[in-house]
Amino acid sequence: MPDATGLELLAAELRESQPEGVQDTEHFRGKAALHIEPAAVRATLRFLRDKGFTTLASVHGLDYYPEEPRLGVQYELLSMADLDRITVKLRVPLDAARVESVTPDWPTANHQEREVYDMFGVVFDGHPDLRRILMPEDYEGFPQRRDFPIGGEPVLFTKDEAFGRDYTA
Amino acid sequence: MTDVSDYRRQEDALDVTAPRQAIEHDGGLEQELLTINFGPHHPATHGVLRLLVTLEGEVVRDLKPIIGYVHTGIEKTAEDKSYWKVIPVVERMDYLAYYFNAMAYCGAVETLVDVEVPKRAQYLRVMHLELNRIMSHLVWLGTSALDLGAISMFWYCFRERETILDLFEMSSGQRMHTRYIQVGGVIEDIPAGFADRVRSFCEIMPDRVDSYLDLLAKNEIVLQRLRNVGTLGQEELLALGVSGPLLRAAGHPWDLRKAMPYSSYEDFDFKVPVGTIGDNYDRFFVRIAEMKESVKIIEQCLDGLPEGPHITEDRKVALPPRWELATSMEALIHHFKLVTEGFRVPPGEVYYPIESPRGELACFVRSDGSSKPARVHMRDPSFVNLQATAPMVKDLYIADLIATLAALDPILGGIDR
Numbered sequence: 001m002p003d004a005t006g007l008e009l010l011a012a013e014l015r016e017s018q019p020e021g022v023q024d025t026e027h028f029r030g031k032a033a034l035h036i037e038p039a040a041v042r043a044t045l046r047f048l049r050d051k052g053f054t055t056l057a058s059v060h061g062l063d064y065y066p067e068e069p070r071l072g073v074q075y076e077l078l079s080m081a082d083l084d085r086i087t088v089k090l091r092v093p094l095d096a097a098r099v100e101s102v103t104p105d106w107p108t109a110n111h112q113e114r115e116v117y118d119m120f121g122v123v124f125d126g127h128p129d130l131r132r133i134l135m136p137e138d139y140e141g142f143p144q145r146r147d148f149p150i151g152g153e154p155v156l157f158t159k160d161e162a163f164g165r166d167y168t169a
Numbered sequence: 170m171t172d173v174s175d176y177r178r179q180e181d182a183l184d185v186t187a188p189r190q191a192i193e194h195d196g197g198l199e200q201e202l203l204t205i206n207f208g209p210h211h212p213a214t215h216g217v218l219r220l221l222v223t224l225e226g227e228v229v230r231d232l233k234p235i236i237g238y239v240h241t242g243i244e245k246t247a248e249d250k251s252y253w254k255v256i257p258v259v260e261r262m263d264y265l266a267y268y269f270n271a272m273a274y275c276g277a278v279e280t281l282v283d284v285e286v287p288k289r290a291q292y293l294r295v296m297h298l299e300l301n302r303i304m305s306h307l308v309w310l311g312t313s314a315l316d317l318g319a320i321s322m323f324w325y326c327f328r329e330r331e332t333i334l335d336l337f338e339m340s341s342g343q344r345m346h347t348r349y350i351q352v353g354g355v356i357e358d359i360p361a362g363f364a365d366r367v368r369s370f371c372e373i374m375p376d377r378v379d380s381y382l383d384l385l386a387k388n389e390i391v392l393q394r395l396r397n398v399g400t401l402g403q404e405e406l407l408a409l410g411v412s413g414p415l416l417r418a419a420g421h422p423w424d425l426r427k428a429m430p431y432s433s434y435e436d437f438d439f440k441v442p443v444g445t446i447g448d449n450y451d452r453f454f455v456r457i458a459e460m461k462e463s464v465k466i467i468e469q470c471l472d473g474l475p476e477g478p479h480i481t482e483d484r485k486v487a488l489p490p491r492w493e494l495a496t497s498m499e500a501l502i503h504h505f506k507l508v509t510e511g512f513r514v515p516p517g518e519v520y521y522p523i524e525s526p527r528g529e530l531a532c533f534v535r536s537d538g539s540s541k542p543a544r545v546h547m548r549d550p551s552f553v554n555l556q557a558t559a560p561m562v563k564d565l566y567i568a569d570l571i572a573t574l575a576a577l578d579p580i581l582g583g584i585d586r
Contacts, residue, residue, distance in 0.1 A: 028517050029280050029281070029517065029519060033518075054407070055407060056410060057529060057548065058520070058533070060544075060546045060548070062518075062544050063544070076531070076548070083428055083429055085520075085522075087518075087520065106408070106410075107408050107556070108408065108409050108411075109410075111552060111555070111556050112552075112553070115552075119244075132237075133236065134236065134585055134586070135240065143242065143245055144244065144245060148245075150245060150246070159179060162179075162183060163182075
C-alpha cells in the first residue's frame with residue numbers, strides 16, 4: 001500500500017496536472033485513498049494507471065444519506081507489479097448525479113458501472129450501454145439508496161398487464 | 170364464476186398468434202443472422218443465466234448475457250442487520266464458496282474494528298477455505314464434464330464432495346452455509362476426531378484427482394472439445410478485470426494467496442498452477458491442479474495447527490464462552506449486548522479482497538459508527554468474469570459456447586446477489 005508519505009507525493013504530483021482535482025487524501029487501516037472532484041475521474045485514473053495501477057479491481061456505489069453530497073462512487077485500483085492498492089473516491093449530489101464513465105479506458109468497468117447506475121441512479125456519461133443490470137428493465141427507483149425502504153415490493157404478474165389491470169397491485 | 174374458469178378464460182383470450190410473422194423468402198441461399206434466446210432455465214447455463222445469442226448458421230457471432238434473475242437484494246438486507254447477523258446472508262451469495270463469502274465479509278469487519286484474529290483461528294479458516302475450494306472445483310468439474318457428455322465424472326466428483334460436506338457437518342453442524350467463520354475467529358474449535366478424518370481425506374484425494382485425470386486427460390473427445398477453444402490472452406483478460414483460474418490459465422501467475430497473503434497464507438508452501446495459452450484445456454487443468462495444491466495446504470494446516478484460542482478474547486466483538494455466563498456477571502452483560510444490539514464499529518470504509526475459487530472476491534464495508542453496516546458490497550468474481558464470455562465465444566460453434574461457459578464457471582447466486 002502507498003504509505004502516508006507516498007500518498008501525499010502522489011497527490012502532490014496529481015495536483016500539478018489537475019489543480020482542482022484532488023480534494024483530500026486519506027490513510028485508513030493501512031490503505032490509501034484519494035478523494036477527487038467528479039470531473040477529474042478519468043484523468044486521475046489514467047494518471048494512476050501510468051503509476052503502475054494497471055488493474056481496476058472494483059467500482060462500487062454508496063449512499064451517504066443524510067450527508068451531502070449524497071452519492072459516492074469508488075474505484076479500487078490494483079498494481080500487480082508493486083502489490084499495491086489504492087482507492088479513488090468521489091461524491092456527487094443527488095440532483096446532478098453524473099460521472100464520466102471510465103469504461104472506454106477500462107472495459108471491466110462496464111458491468112460494474114451499470115450496477116452502480118441500477119442501484120443508486122448515478123449516470124455514467126459516455127458508457128456504451130447504460131441499462132439496468134440486476135433489476136428488471138421497467139423497475140422504478142434505485143433500491144440501494146438509503147431512503148429506499150425494505151419490503152413492500154409489489155409482485156409483477158404480466159398476465160394482469162395484458163388485461164389492462166394494475167399489475168403492480 | 171370460479172377462479173379456475175376465470176383463469177381459463179384469461180388464457181383463452183390471449184392472442185398468441187400476433188408475434189408470428191411471415192418469413193420473407195427470396196429464393197436465395199444466403200445465410201442470415203439469427204438471434205436466439207438461451208435460458209434463463211437451461212441446465213447448461215449453470216444457473217439462471219440468460220444469453221441472447223446471435224448465430225450465423227451454427228457459429229456464434231455475438232452474445233449478450235442478461236442477468237438478475239436471482240437478484241435477492243442481499244446487499245440491501247445486510248444494511249438492516251447488525252454486523253454479526255449479516256454473515257449468514259452474505260454466505261448465500263456465491264453458494265459454492267460460502268466460506269469465502271464469510272471470510273471476505275468478516276475480514277472487512279475485522280479490519281474496521283481493528284481486532285486481531287488468533288493464529289489458530291487463522292489456520293482453521295485456511296483449512297476450511299481450502300476444503301471449500303476443492304468442493305467448489307469438484308462441483309465445477311462434475312457439471313462441466315457433464316456438459317461435454319461425460320456423465321461418470323459427475324458421480325465421481327460428487328462422491329468426494331460428499332466427503333467434504335460431511336467434514337463441514339462435523340466441524341460446524343451444517344453442510345452448506347455453515348456460518349463457521351465469525352468476526353474475530355471461528356465459532357468453535359474442531360471436534361475430536363475431525364483432524365483424523367481430514368487427514369484420511371487428504372490421503373485419498375490426490376489419488377482421486379489422478380483418477381479424474383485418467384478419465385479426462387487422454388480422452389480424445391475431451392481434448393478435441395477443449396484444446397484451442399475459447400482462447401483469450403492475458404492482455405484482454407486483464408482489461409476485462411478477469412481474475413482467478415481463468416487468468417492463471419492464460420499464464421499470468423496472479424494469486425492473492427501468494428501475492429498479498431491474508432489469514433497466514435504466507436506460512437504455507439504451495440504452488441500456483443498456470444496454463445500456457447488460456448484455452449478451455451488450460452482452464453480445466455489449472456483447476457484440477459489447484460485441487461492437489463489445496464490438499465497440500467490442508468495437510469500443512471493440520472501439521473502446524475497452533476495451540477490457543479479459536480476466537481478473539483475481545484468480549485466486545487465475540488461472544489463469551491457458554492460456561493462463563495454461569496459465573497461472570499460481566500460475561501452475561503457482554504452476551505446480552507452482543508445478541509441484542511450487536512457491536513458498534515468505528516466509522517470507515519474497507520475493501521477486503523481474498524482469492525476465491527473464481528478469482529478476486531472482495532467485500533466492501535462502510536460503517537457509519539452504528540451497529541449495522543451502512544453499505545456491504547461484494548465484488549464478486551463471477552460478475553466481472555462474465556464480461557469475458559462474449560470475446561471468448563465469438564466465432565465458435567454453439568456447442569463450444571456450452572463448453573466455454575462451463576470452463577468460465579459462473580455462479581449466478583454470486584453474480585446476481
